[in-house]
Amino acid sequence: MNATTGNTTAAATDTVAERPPVFSVDGLWKVFGPKAARVPADPDLAALSPAELRSRTGCTAAVADVSFDVRKGEVFVVMGLSGSGKSTLVRCLTRLVEPTAGTIAIDGEDVRAMDRSRLRALRRHRAAMVFQHFGLLPHRTVLDNVAYGLEVQGVGRAERRERAAAIVAKVGLEGLEQRRPGQLSGGQRQRVGLARALAVDPEVLLFDEPFSALDPLIRRDMQEEVVRLHREEGRTMVFITHDLQEALKLGDRIALMRDGRVVQLGTPEEIVGSPADDYVREFVRDVPREQVLTVRTAMRPAASADEAGTGPAIRPEATVSEAIEAVARAGSPARVMTDGRCLGVVDATDLLSVVAGTADPAAGSRDPAAGSRAAGAARVGDGGPPARAKPSVGEAPDRRRKPTTPPPATTEEPV
Numbered sequence: 001m002n003a004t005t006g007n008t009t010a011a012a013t014d015t016v017a018e019r020p021p022v023f024s025v026d027g028l029w030k031v032f033g034p035k036a037a038r039v040p041a042d043p044d045l046a047a048l049s050p051a052e053l054r055s056r057t058g059c060t061a062a063v064a065d066v067s068f069d070v071r072k073g074e075v076f077v078v079m080g081l082s083g084s085g086k087s088t089l090v091r092c093l094t095r096l097v098e099p100t101a102g103t104i105a106i107d108g109e110d111v112r113a114m115d116r117s118r119l120r121a122l123r124r125h126r127a128a129m130v131f132q133h134f135g136l137l138p139h140r141t142v143l144d145n146v147a148y149g150l151e152v153q154g155v156g157r158a159e160r161r162e163r164a165a166a167i168v169a170k171v172g173l174e175g176l177e178q179r180r181p182g183q184l185s186g187g188q189r190q191r192v193g194l195a196r197a198l199a200v201d202p203e204v205l206l207f208d209e210p211f212s213a214l215d216p217l218i219r220r221d222m223q224e225e226v227v228r229l230h231r232e233e234g235r236t237m238v239f240i241t242h243d244l245q246e247a248l249k250l251g252d253r254i255a256l257m258r259d260g261r262v263v264q265l266g267t268p269e270e271i272v273g274s275p276a277d278d279y280v281r282e283f284v285r286d287v288p289r290e291q292v293l294t295v296r297t298a299m300r301p302a303a304s305a306d307e308a309g310t311g312p313a314i315r316p317e318a319t320v321s322e323a324i325e326a327v328a329r330a331g332s333p334a335r336v337m338t339d340g341r342c343l344g345v346v347d348a349t350d351l352l353s354v355v356a357g358t359a360d361p362a363a364g365s366r367d368p369a370a371g372s373r374a375a376g377a378a379r380v381g382d383g384g385p386p387a388r389a390k391p392s393v394g395e396a397p398d399r400r401r402k403p404t405t406p407p408p409a410t411t412e413e414p415v
């Protein structure tokens, strides 16, 4: 989870970044149409726009030269508008759609080389899919629907009912075990779908727009459920959505797709704070920056030992919005603290420059912890003072103050 939800710290995200990949995808293509394999093999065809490719070959490149890793324990969101290739990409991971070119590995094992029985095991035990349309068995009870995956695995009746009952309780469906899907609300049905995927204890959960048919309140409930499950279990998740808010809320990292290609891959903060191109910039234009960007973006060195030693303490992964509240309450700059160390300070003007979009997040933080982030991350500190806001036309003179000698260490717990 990201800083927006406050469930996992940025430090934890950095730990995730160091973990081995579960899925490794390299140069993946899925082309629909006649003689599809010639498209990735021919650089001229591979470089065509979707419209040109269609008119010249009759083919559609639903996934075009995509590479990424899904790391253990992360929520990896695949986001993009309708038709951008999200479903095709995620279905390729378990070969529900057969890729045209490229490599896919799960825990180092070549997925494209798997025979039918390895593939079946992959889909049943290792990477379970939660679908938008639930895929529930209408004549079975909730409990039996959840136990179904275990039945397919050959788990005995008593054990599967016991395990299914525990999962049903975990997703908040206690008391509804004997109902049939037709007697449930949409949100409850989606919980059954989720429980069924969880029951087989897969290494990765793949969600194909699971909540898009739900009304907004139930949808928020289900998002919270995913956040909770992830927090409690740390399970690796790949989550497809076309909803930017959902992506920002759930994703540790987001792959933003357009016309089959990944146009940017990064944390929510990187996508909102440092859009890779005009398309991404337009996509995130209306996002409230203060709820996504962290104080790392806004902080500057303390101007004096006094400034480094007083004022409210906040975590480096606190959002700008949280810092605004802390600064407003205290009436003084806040200190960005980690492990008793003051990394920098933020005052009202620093924070407002983020809200106004005049701060440059890519240039903002020199916190070394940010260095292990994904592509497009804030740059690693070089020990110098942060090059903070890019001055914009009419901006007030540079308010940066000279950094002090190392600030006094404190053992205070940041808020």
Ligand SMILES: Nc1ncnc2c1ncn2[C@@H]1O[C@H](COP(=O)(O)OP(=O)(O)OP(=O)(O)O)[C@@H](O)[C@H]1O
Residues within 6 Å of the ligand: 032, 033, 060, 061, 062, 080, 081, 082, 083, 084, 085, 086, 087, 088, 089, 242
């Ligand atoms: N079986 C198919 N045959 C031909 N073209 C296909 C097929 N499946 C998908 N496509 C095309 O591939 C492209 C990507 O489709 P895909 O369903 O992966 O997109 P998506 O981002 O998941 O869209 P949505 O959000 O609407 O589900 C689209 O242009 C689609 O028309």
